[in-house]
Amino acid sequence: MLSNSKRTVAMPLPLNSLGYAASAAGLAALLLLAPAARAEEDVWPTLKTQAFGDRAIQAEDGMVVLDAPLTAEDAALVPLTVRVPPQVAQKLKSLTIFIDKNPDPKVATLHFGPAAGKGGERSFSTRVRIDSFSHVRAVLETEDGVLHMASKFVQAAGGCGAMNAKDPDTENEGLGKLLVKTFPPALDANPIWSAQVMLKHPNSNGMQRDIDTGGYIPARFVKQMVVKRDGELVFDMESTFSISTNPNFRFTFGRGSDNSLDVAITDTDGTKFDAKSVPSGS
Amino acid sequence: MYRKRQARLSVPCHNFAACAARMAPMSDDKPRALCCVPCEISRQQFLRAALALAASPLLRFLPAQAAEGLEVSEVAPGVFVHQGRYELQSPENRGDMANASFVVGTDSVAVIDTLGSAVAGRELRAAIRAVTDKPIRYVINTHMHPDHVFGNAAFKEDNPTFVGHYKLARGLGSRAERYLAINKTMLGDAAFDGIEVILPTLAVENSTTLDLGGRSLVLETQRTAHTDNDLTITDTATDTLFLSDLLFSVHVPTLDGSIKGWLALLDDLAQKKAARVVPGHGPHAMELTQALAPEHRYLASIAADVRQLIKDGKTLEDAIKTAGFSERDAWKLFDHYHVRNVTAAFAELEWE
Numbered sequence: 001m002l003s004n005s006k007r008t009v010a011m012p013l014p015l016n017s018l019g020y021a022a023s024a025a026g027l028a029a030l031l032l033l034a035p036a037a038r039a040e041e042d043v044w045p046t047l048k049t050q051a052f053g054d055r056a057i058q059a060e061d062g063m064v065v066l067d068a069p070l071t072a073e074d075a076a077l078v079p080l081t082v083r084v085p086p087q088v089a090q091k092l093k094s095l096t097i098f099i100d101k102n103p104d105p106k107v108a109t110l111h112f113g114p115a116a117g118k119g120g121e122r123s124f125s126t127r128v129r130i131d132s133f134s135h136v137r138a139v140l141e142t143e144d145g146v147l148h149m150a151s152k153f154v155q156a157a158g159g160c161g162a163m164n165a166k167d168p169d170t171e172n173e174g175l176g177k178l179l180v181k182t183f184p185p186a187l188d189a190n191p192i193w194s195a196q197v198m199l200k201h202p203n204s205n206g207m208q209r210d211i212d213t214g215g216y217i218p219a220r221f222v223k224q225m226v227v228k229r230d231g232e233l234v235f236d237m238e239s240t241f242s243i244s245t246n247p248n249f250r251f252t253f254g255r256g257s258d259n260s261l262d263v264a265i266t267d268t269d270g271t272k273f274d275a276k277s278v279p280s281g282s
Numbered sequence: 283m284y285r286k287r288q289a290r291l292s293v294p295c296h297n298f299a300a301c302a303a304r305m306a307p308m309s310d311d312k313p314r315a316l317c318c319v320p321c322e323i324s325r326q327q328f329l330r331a332a333l334a335l336a337a338s339p340l341l342r343f344l345p346a347q348a349a350e351g352l353e354v355s356e357v358a359p360g361v362f363v364h365q366g367r368y369e370l371q372s373p374e375n376r377g378d379m380a381n382a383s384f385v386v387g388t389d390s391v392a393v394i395d396t397l398g399s400a401v402a403g404r405e406l407r408a409a410i411r412a413v414t415d416k417p418i419r420y421v422i423n424t425h426m427h428p429d430h431v432f433g434n435a436a437f438k439e440d441n442p443t444f445v446g447h448y449k450l451a452r453g454l455g456s457r458a459e460r461y462l463a464i465n466k467t468m469l470g471d472a473a474f475d476g477i478e479v480i481l482p483t484l485a486v487e488n489s490t491t492l493d494l495g496g497r498s499l500v501l502e503t504q505r506t507a508h509t510d511n512d513l514t515i516t517d518t519a520t521d522t523l524f525l526s527d528l529l530f531s532v533h534v535p536t537l538d539g540s541i542k543g544w545l546a547l548l549d550d551l552a553q554k555k556a557a558r559v560v561p562g563h564g565p566h567a568m569e570l571t572q573a574l575a576p577e578h579r580y581l582a583s584i585a586a587d588v589r590q591l592i593k594d595g596k597t598l599e600d601a602i603k604t605a606g607f608s609e610r611d612a613w614k615l616f617d618h619y620h621v622r623n624v625t626a627a628f629a630e631l632e633w634e
Contacts, residue, residue, distance in 0.1 A: 067599065073622035077629060079599045125597065158460050166539050166626065167510040168452065174633070183595055196595075200633065211455040246629065250597060 043100050044135065051096060051106065055147055057139060063088050063148035064095075064140040070152075072130060075159030077244050081125040082138040082150070091118055093141040097126075099242055101134035103160060103207070107242040113233025117254020120185070120192035125250035128242045129159035129205070160207045160242075171245075174200045178275040180263050191255045197225070197263050198248050199273060205241030222247050224266045230256040352378075352405040354413075357558060357567040358520035360386040360497065362413065364406060365566050366397070368533045368614040371429065373470035376402045380429040380562055383524060384410050385517050387494025390419035393442075394515055394524055395562075396433030399469055400476030403433020407440075418442050420492050422501065423482065424526030424562065425509045426454035427538070428461045434480040445492070446482035447503045447511035454511075455481060486513060504528065507544035508537070508562075516556070523556035523570065531564025534613035535577050537623040541585055541630055548578045580609050588627050589634075601628045 048057065067081040082095060097107040107128055116122070130136070137151040177200040184193055199222065206219030221241040227234040234253040253261070265273040354362045366380040377398020384393045384406075391414060396403045410418065418440040423431045425447065431454065434444060454461070458479045466474045484490070489502045497519035504512045508527045515524040527536070528547065537544070552574055558567040587605035591597075605624045610616050 069602075073602075073619075074625045077598075077625050079597070079602075081597075081599065125599075127598065158464070166630075167506045169449075169510070170506075177633075181595075198632065209456045209459070211452045246633070248598075248632075 043105065044098075044137070047098060047100065047105050051098075052139070052147060057147040057149045059149045059151070061148050063142065064138055064150045066136065066138045066150035066152050068136050068152040068154050070155060072154055072156030072159070075130050075156035078128050078130050078154065078156055078159065079125065080128055080136060080138075081123060081250075082140070084122040084140065086119075086121040088122075088142070089118065091143040092116055092122065093143060093145070095124060095141070096139045097128075098137040098139070099128060099130055099134050100137070101132045102129070102242050103131065103205075104240045104242065106240060108237050108239040110235040110237045112235045113228075115229040115232035115234045115254050115256060117192050117252065119254075120190045120252075122192060122252045123194070123250070124252075127244040127248050129244055130154055130156040130242075131160040132157045160205055171202055175202070176200060176271070176273050178263065178265065178273045180261055180275045180277045182259060182261060182277050184259070185255075192252045193255055193259055194250065194252045195227075195261055195277070196248070196250050197227070197265075197275075198246065199265055200246055201267065201273075203241065203243055203245050203247055207241075220267055220269050222265055223268050225249070226262075226264045227251070227253070228262045229253050230258050230260055231262075232256070234261070352402075352409045354384075354409045355566045357560065358517070358522050361517055361520055361522050361560075362386070362409075363560050363566040364397075364409065366429070366563060368563070370615070370618060371398055371465060371468045371473075373473050376405075376473040377429055377432055377465070377469055378402045378405075380427075380527075381560060381564070381566070382406050382430075382433070383560055384418075385494060385497070385499060386414050386416060387497045388416075389493075389495025390417050392420035392422060392492060392494055392499055393418060393437060394422045395424055395430040395526065396421060396436065398429035398432045398465070399473050400433060400435040400478070401473050403436030406433060407436050419494070420445055420499075422446070422492075422499075422513070422515060423450060424515070424524065425512050426450050426457065427509070427527065428465050430526070430562070431480070432461075432465065432477045435476055435478040438478075438480070443484045444480055444482045445484045445486060445490070445501065447513045448485040448487045449503075449511040450513075451481040451485065452511075453509060454479060505543050505547055506540045507547045508535070509539045512539070521555075521557035522567070523554065523559045525551065525559050525561060525573075527562035529559060529561040529564065529568075529573055530577055531561045531568060531573065532614050533563035534609075534616045534619050535580055535623070536619045537581075537626045541581055541623075541627045545578065545581050545585060548574050548581070576612065580606065580613065583609050584624055584627050585631065588624065588631050592628070592632050592634075598625065598628050601625075 065083045065085065069078065072078040084092065092112045094109060094111050096109045098105050099107055110124065133155050135151050136154050137149055140148045142148065179198040181196045182193060201222060203221040204217050204219055205221060206216055208217045210217045219241060222239055222243060225237045261277040263275050352364055354364045357363050363381055363383045366378055367375050369375050369379050371377045371379060379398060380395060382395045382397050384391055391410060397406055418437055419442055421434060421437045421442045421444050423446040465477065486501050486503055489500060492499045497517060500516045500518060502514050504514055512528055514528065554570065556570045559570045559573050560567050584606035588601055591601050591605060602621045602624050606620060
């Protein structure tokens with residue numbers, strides 16, 4: 001598969017806006033096992049109202065599936081995959097992922113464009129930090145305006161304050177390196193392609209200890225990613241600090257003429273990272 | 283040579299009659315080790331036995347008496363190792379799940395790692411005091427993990443120099459709150475009581491030599507491998523190399539640094555010469571030539587599988603279900619740590 005993949009590397013803008021010195025980045029460790037009282041509290045009704053008002057949500061109706069580990073071995077790097085099964089024929093409007101108990105429960109919202117495609121299984125994967133045992137939810141809005149939800153309870157804790165890097169001295173090596181790979185479907189008849197986007201970025205959430213200052217490493221994380229195929233929108237994503245260090249996304253898009261992707265990422269410092277995949281079929 | 287005081291040592295005895303016949307006068311104030319059927323022998327008897335054993339190519343493991351029942355073995359003259367359990371921390375094991383050692387010189391004692399709680403650290407201290415009255419001048423922490431440092435508080439009364447890799451303070455300091463909270467939960471209140479985060483007062487850059495009188499310890503910082511603050515120690519008198527958690531045996535390795543760095547370091551360590559090595563988790567002592575292979579095989583297996591999966595366009599989710607699982611039956615605690623190891627390896631290797 002990868003032998004067919006395309007990748008380009010884009011280097012970022014100057015990094016002197018970094019809020020911390022590379023050599024000093026003590027990163028760290030703070031919030032842990034949640035107090036039992038907080039773990040019991042059901043915050044979802046409030047979250048739901050904030051995000052969707054009084055709209056009805058169809059839970060576990062099979063239109064959307066969430067894959068998440070029951071227990072996460074590394075709470076700072078929990079893989080999540082949202083899948084829309086192939087029998088779902090409609091186009092998709094939006095997808096929102098929540099981690100109920102995270103300090104900012106909304107992980108990301110994707111607004112899909114015409115190049116998101118249909119006619120096969122569609123999916124979106126990323127890796128997240130989970131702060132305490134929590135429900136994780138994926139709410140999908142289909143073209144007809146109906147909301148569908150899949151959820152999982154994940155036993156993971158401490159992911160938000162956990163260290164970004166095993167070795168802080170190397171954490172910012174290559175910061176801004178952006179890789180875009182595309183994968184054609186196994187069968188030519190399948191109109192759905194997939195892609196991977198990897199960004200070298202600490203995605204600091206402001207909850208990591210800086211041992212050298214006694215304070216916290218300032219928040220700096222990816223807040224927007226726009227993906228276009230052959231100039232048409234696949235999706236426009238707004239995201240929060242729940243995305244793990246070195247943000248990593250896997251997603252599908254509809255087959256086009258060149259299947260060339262443009263990825264534009266903006267972080268909270270306003271730094272932009274851009275990369276383009278090489279035209280396929282060449 | 284290293285100890286003027288007549289120490290009482292115990293060795294396993296499988297013949298009760300012979301044991302009783304050889305039994306040296308016992309001191310009633312010291313409970314006997316629970317881990318084996320001990321025979322009290324005098325230092326001279328011990329030395330004679332040791333001489334007899336010296337011809338043996340096998341390493342000798344001679345459990346010594348410990349006041350609080352904490353088993354320690356003298357793996358070489360003046361080098362004592364306590365073997366931790368292959369367990370996660372619990373109220374029952376009090377954080378006694380890593381190896382801890384001490385080396386006795388003519389002037390002073392150095393402790394190498396202090397177990398995972400102040401309670402266990404005090405037991406270790408009592409085991410030292412059962413062997414020698416010399417001052418405990420150095421407490422060396424081989425790296426930042428709680429099962430190696432949370433017993434430090436037990437040695438505060440000795441006013442030692444706490445020694446560690448120069449990156450230990452940052453690593454432990456920035457993780458301290460999380461480590462404390464997790465260990466409070468897992469150890470329970472009784473075993474957690476008294477734990478303090480005590481950072482090094484002597485930070486080692488490159489290498490440092492500590493003189494214990496009649497013998498020296500050479501401390502060397504290592505590249506990022508198990509963690510980014512691993513320290514190795516060589517006792518020059520007996521050529522004993524303490525690898526701490528750069529070497530796991532039986533207990534599955536845990537990756538909290540760099541898999542590439544660790545594999546590269548193992549190649550370097552294999553070139554070293556030592557009479558014996560002491561692992562961070564595993565038996566009291568091992569032969570260097572045989573010790574590293576299983577761990578190298580485990581890490582290499584993960585690296586090879588993860589690289590192939592990445593090459594095939596597979597995901598982290600795929601990797602944590604398959605990579606390195608051929609090693610499953612070879613290690614204790616595999617199910618507790620393996621997936622985390624693969625996750626860390628994947629996150630590192632996908633940027634190659």
